[in-house]
Amino acid sequence: MTIAEHPVSGYLEAGRGPASTSTRGLARAFAALDRGLCAAVETAAAGLVVIEIIILLAGVISRYVFRSPLVWSDELASILFLWLSMLGAVIALRRGEHMRMTGLMRYLGQRARAFFEVMATTAPLALLALILYPAFDYAIEERFIVTPALEISNAWRAAAIPTGLVLMTITATIGLARRHRAPLILAGIIATVGIVAAFWLAGPALQPLGRYNLIIFFVGMVGANVFAGVPIAFSFALATFGYLALTTTTPMMVIVGRLDEGMSHLILLAVPLFIFLGTLIEMTGMARAMIQFLASLLGHVRGGLSYVLIGAMYLVSGISGSKIADMAAISPVLLPEMQRRGAKPGDLVALLAATGAQTETIPPSIVLITIGSVTGISIAALFTGGLLPALVVGAALCVVVWRRYRHEDLSNVRRHSMREIAKLALPALPAILLPFVIRTSVVEGVATATEVSTIGIVYAALMGLLAYRQFPWRRLKPMLVETASLTGAIIFIVGSATAMAWGLTQSGFSQQLAQAMAAIPGGAYGFLAISIPAFVILGSVLEGIPAIVLFGPLLFPIAKQAGVHEVHYAMVVIFAMGIGLFSPPFGVGYYGACAISKISPDEGLKHIWGYVVALFVGLVIVAAVPWLSTGFLKF
Template identity: 50%
Template sequence: MTASVDTSASPESYALPDELKAVQARSRLMLPIEVASAALMAAITLMLLAGVASRYLLAAPLVWVDEAVSIAFLWLAMLGSAVAIHRAEHLRLTVVLTALPQRLQGHVQAFGLMVTAAFLLALVRPAFEYVESEAFVTTPALEIPNSWRVAAIAFGIVAMLFVLLVHAWRTCSIAQLAVGTGLVAAIGAACWVLMPTLATLGHLNIVIFLIGFVTVSLLAGVPIAFCFGIGALSYLAFTSHVPVGVMIGRMDEGMSSLVLVSVPVFVLLGCVLDATGMGKAIIDFLASLIGHVKGGMSYVLLGSLFIVSGISGSKVSDMATVAPALFPEMKRRGQKPKEMIALLSTGAAMADTVPPSIVLIVLGSVAGVSIAGLFQAGVTVALVLLLALAVLARWKARSEDLLQVRRATLGTIGRTLLIAGPALVLPFLIRGAVGGGVATATEVSTLAVLYAMVIGMVMYGGIGLRKVYDMLVETAALSGAVLMILGTALAMAWVITQSGVAQQLALFMKNLPGGVAGFLAVTIVIFLVLGCVLEGLPALLLMAPLMFPIARALGVNDVHYAMVVVVAMNIGLMMPPIGVGFYIACRIGNVSPDEAMGAIWPYIVALIGGLIVIAAVPAISTAVL
């Protein structure tokens, strides 16, 4: 494998027998944080439900709910990020690390850990100073010091630093840690000594710190969130007179938008979907309906991704739900594993504009675009991509053997529809409620969790308390990893804006030949590359604050531009040899990336063709608004 993303594996899954006691000891240390994270996630969900019930049923809004949720949400993000470090669930690129000789991997890993530790250590003092400054601010509804909320940042940074150092001590030798620490210290000392020279370099510092430092950290296996952070922090510390404490304020702003509360709630919804088997019920119904035609199982796979994505909001959850249910039958019909992986990965890219896409929610928050508008446009955009992939899948299935395949009876179709019915209703409720302005994305997400839990208990066997706890902790870890990327990416984007590069970029982009068409073409190339290298969400968070003002100045509709950006980003995410989404699909389908790499390109070309149509015809995105 040339790249990997740690999305679901825990340290226990990799532990050798003689390491098990050490792993269990680390788990005991993390237990209080995990319990607190689970309790916060449950409290957020319950408070949101109480707020919705009070507003719509009693016509008596609970004015304190938003503030209480905001406080709990920031604590959830920071504690969840610490849990994600413990579980190795922070997104990172390991393309260089795994390609190195075994004797060098430990040294590079130790260097990456020390880079992360240096970033966190540098933020400890500013974080506590930020808490002190916010003690003078009183929240309007609860009338408590705002320091109660922002203390989460200081506590989370200390917790992450502690967990990281314990992990470094357990996994690296003293010599490796000494070399890594020495190298980080030498780089820092060199930058300090060269500060007078760096001050004269102007925009070249952007290349040195925001590109050079970030790239080196990325290749060393540093989680992407901390790559952005170390780049921005180094630039501020060594080339400007701006206090590094600004980083804390930017991170707070990036992680504190109430709109983003729907992210962990939709992640929890995806966990409920998996645990109850609601996704499997949808797949069984589609298979009974169209599984007997040529290319039928490919249609089922694409259709399942389209529908299931409208419930879970997560590509990883979508692929993990669909692949185990469909791959055995597809293999029996003669489809090659590499073709199945190609269709799975590009189908997941197609479905990421289907609401309630976490990417669309985050983009709406960062770029100031209507989430309801993004949800409405996302469905029609996904249909265009779905058509492109379905046409290619049908052509590839032209020689499929269907001699042993029988059409499902009407009774079978009716039975599977009866079982899948409650699950099928959910994505339409989500899209309709948000798109119609009946409820916000956050309100809908909590109602969807309640609906799924109740339906799961009534029709799909329910969920045990231990499973609920595991889902809450997993939601906290994944949300913490996502929100930490959001905080540091926005801090880095702020630094770029303050440097003046953003204004020069805007001027350059406005003067591109071809006007709007030229701008959209460059946008597609930029997000294809960044989506491939940085993973989708970080690329979006880094570039959206820079690119959307340029698009508006050129008269490009916000929703149309958002659709072009998101689709290009998702295609890049699935493009080998670097696109990390491709490797996630290979791992889920248990297929070698080397085997699947050649098969995916026709599907990538089909998606790019669909993207060109979407970019060239704005009405595809805007006609439904």
Template identity: 50%
Template sequence: MTAASNNTMTVDTPAEVLDARPGSRLMWPVEAAASILLVLVVGLLLAGVISRYVLSLPIVWIDEAASISFLWLAMLGSAIAIDRNEHLRLTIFLGMIPERARDFVNALALLVVATVLLALIVPASQYVQDEWYVTSAALNIPMSFRASAIVVGLALMSVIAVGHAIRVATLANLAAAIAVIAALAAFGWLLSPLFLTLGYANIPIFLVGVVAVCLLLGVPIAFCFGIGTIAFISFSTHVPMIVLVGRIDEGMSSLILLSVPIFVLLGCVLDATGMGKAIVEFMASLLGHVKAGMSYVLLGSLFLVSGISGSKVSDMATVAPALFPEMKRRGHKPKEMIALLATGAAMADTVPPSIVLIVLGSVAGVSIAALFTSGFVIAMVLLLVLAVLARWKASGESMEGVHRAPFSVVWKTLLVSAPALVLPFLIRGAVGGGVATATEVSTIAVLYALVIGALFYGGIGAKKFYAMLVETAALSGAILLILGTASAMAWALTQTGFANRLAVYMTDLPGGWFSFMIVTIAVFMVLGCVLEGLPAIVLMAPIMFPIAARLGINDVHYSMVVVTAMNIGLMAPPIGIGFYIACKIGDVSPDEAMSAIWPYLGALLVGLLLIAAIPALSIAYL
């Protein structure tokens, strides 16, 4: 992810913030350790693939070693993300606050982060002690070696967050923020006997109200979930806090999630080597001469490039600079280009290797291979509806001076792009065909991309590669911490019995399963706007998927509806982060682009309703 806009959910890294990073020059040991761990995880998984498929001698301890390294990578990466201010947060409402008050709100947000971390350190230490009596099956070592990563990560993040608050906030604002947090904590403790009697009413108070307020204040989303769940458990239940730490660990530690940092790294390699640009140039030589041809190229490139990177941001950053100049020359309005770019990226998010699909498979227990196969077809349905709209929009496109590319040019661009074009089909074929898991394929894909990049696309220098490793660790840590805290919040929500009550209500809706689908579309479109994709899935999947199963809805079909609805919300202004990222990449004002995106979102909604109403589109070929 990159920085978006100052008025949406962002991963901010402005120069003035980076300059204020406390101890950033002292972070190099942490960054170096995270980089080594990332290389170690890739190396271990690659060794496992070779031993299993080439030598037919599986090494049983590799998964355990990779899991231990993975948790350390996630926690150190989260600390790096704190240092770089790269945790995802909603800032749309901060811009509406007067500047003087904004300084206090920023100090308060930093101290909320510190409060979450400090509240978890003691129970995390107890969790590590308990894990000492659990021995790993293959390595035969205490699991405390693994769980210690949580304590180290929390301690590092605490020091960084407090140091950052001291450095950027005034003493008066810090004192006021501390007073507010202390007063609210005392208020919650005093009223805890009342909260214990409220039952379901605690859900809107803590799991909705506290989280929403913190989200509006610009607290990073992982810590919004964290503070809401901590307050809920502390003031309205007798559940020990150590249980929360265990749920965070569980949410971050699924072996399926090992592929997340590796596909993030793959996206960085794609950007650095220019493999994505080669695909775009081939598509342009093939289709650029027809009416709406550049729109088709943009959509087709997003479709293909997404099969390599697994990241919407990487997709848009690769495609837009290569196509926008020629589209402008042909008379395309910048706002229409942004609208097509944003919705095209939303369309491509079901194309393997989608990190969203990997996380959904992990959380909801759905086959990754089935999701990858279905996602490819569903993306084609959405591609078709967007292409039809793009053709209608291109009625006034200027084709003056546009000629079909000579066969020699098409052939040359094909030869240049061929090594890159193989990669998305390798990923889809291997996972969809059940030959290898998404994690195994991700390691092969990274090795392939590095080798092909070095041989055909100029390679990557050592300094740049190190920077890519650090950036991958930071982004992966930010993602995985969201998954951990969202998992804890989802667990707290289900323990209230609310999920069962909701299931009874939903199954009795008039209209049966399709009414439930409409409710699902509405819920995930809203959550996609506000929470972004991954936390929305982790939070709601444990609740919604069992209801869908009761109604006889196939889990793969339901997954396609959920992901598509969420992506539409993600690109919907005025809050959706994807829309603002597209505007930033295309250098177009969000106010200008906002009026143009609605027809494209409408086209995606039409495609979504077709997907929801016709299960065969998702499951007929599984």
């Protein structure tokens, strides 16, 4: 079951009867509007991906070759990135590629399932209706801000949010009207309006509940929406809007600002570029050449390509500063071949998500840099301390792979001779060198973590044209549109999660948690023991960077007083947050892995828990043995 088989707009035709002439005419009109809107949005989004590549590559060339940096390149790239993300979210909505959980729907009857599919569209429509006016307000307010480099009104950037929300509203409405009977649509609308009205009327009763509202909205409402099949991003945003609107006096324009903030981090621009790089590697034949070589080396070993996935994520991790981007660079290369060799899709996405948590401490990780910047810890020390713990956690994952694949049938797989391996190595060499080209470009200062993917794109394109002689130009636009769609689905989740994190901070939750943890007895190990579950939970709802910014300055001094080395504590905290970030049902990273691999979140649920246990075992070893994090700091 793929993600596309469960589109957000509920493309089920359950109960649809014979249509009248007027109904068919209306359907044709909706179809024409849908096609026209789709063509316009997809063309614009594909063009933005190309423009982003050109801008960042021009910045690299100008700075490194001509020693004359383009002061406006990052600013323009950031402005266009928000437009790309919002247009991509529109495409993802039409295609049904926004992440959602549909496991419970399997147990429902046809009519109930069709009703919940309608609700999966009417709930996002309710959010869009509630947030649209504040979004326009926000864009209008931003017109007074002038960008420093381009010296243009910031409204040009901020206008992407209301524009995207309007287009999503139109897209969802068209999909709803085209795919469902009017009575079912009416029932879904009535139910959604009724739920919104009930919460609104309950507002005066909710305000005195104080901290209990965190459970009502960020546990109860998010959980109910997620398990009812509402897309994850909209579930997060609905809970945040409800909490702020009903229990605080915060203007709703603020939630739009936090959404903007979460979607505008320049480091996230690496996501679409690495997604495109991954598809380019596949298109040019580089992926096939590398897979053939790796299969010749480890194909006769049970679970061989799973070990390759763990090792490949270790190699490329940290290049982009984004785990999603790292997975995007690896997934299109390895996962299709692993599926052809009989691996279960659910196990693949589970392992991919687990490796995302495993490699969080590989430099130059943006989380490590953030910890160093907010706590004053030496970033060089953090970079040194992160390598060995990641190997320990990776070894724990390898144990799970060995156990799961120890009975794999390899009767049809022959062992290659050294001569055959050497023959396959030559065409695979350009593909194998790509991670080293990218990493060297970052380490040597040729490009930033955001820009480096453009070097990879140019490298892959040249290898396709000159070395592999394979570059089907007709595939470029679909690849660019696919890149935009996945980017929109992923970045919209990140934006919603950032808004939710901000909502949590306004409750005073962070200060209370720090005070409670400081009172825990047991010295260093007692403090580590309470820190692990605390940061697993924080990682699932706040992600790494917001959690570190909020709690790092509070908890790292307490850890030092308890006798925990600051680098050691950083490794424990990062792995704990990684487990939360990449574990369902709330971990945003897990849904990012599903989006990258195009595998339904439901399929990974029964496979991921073994890997989560392995991650915990690895984390406990790292926490219990400080030398793993600090042993090489003196060298």
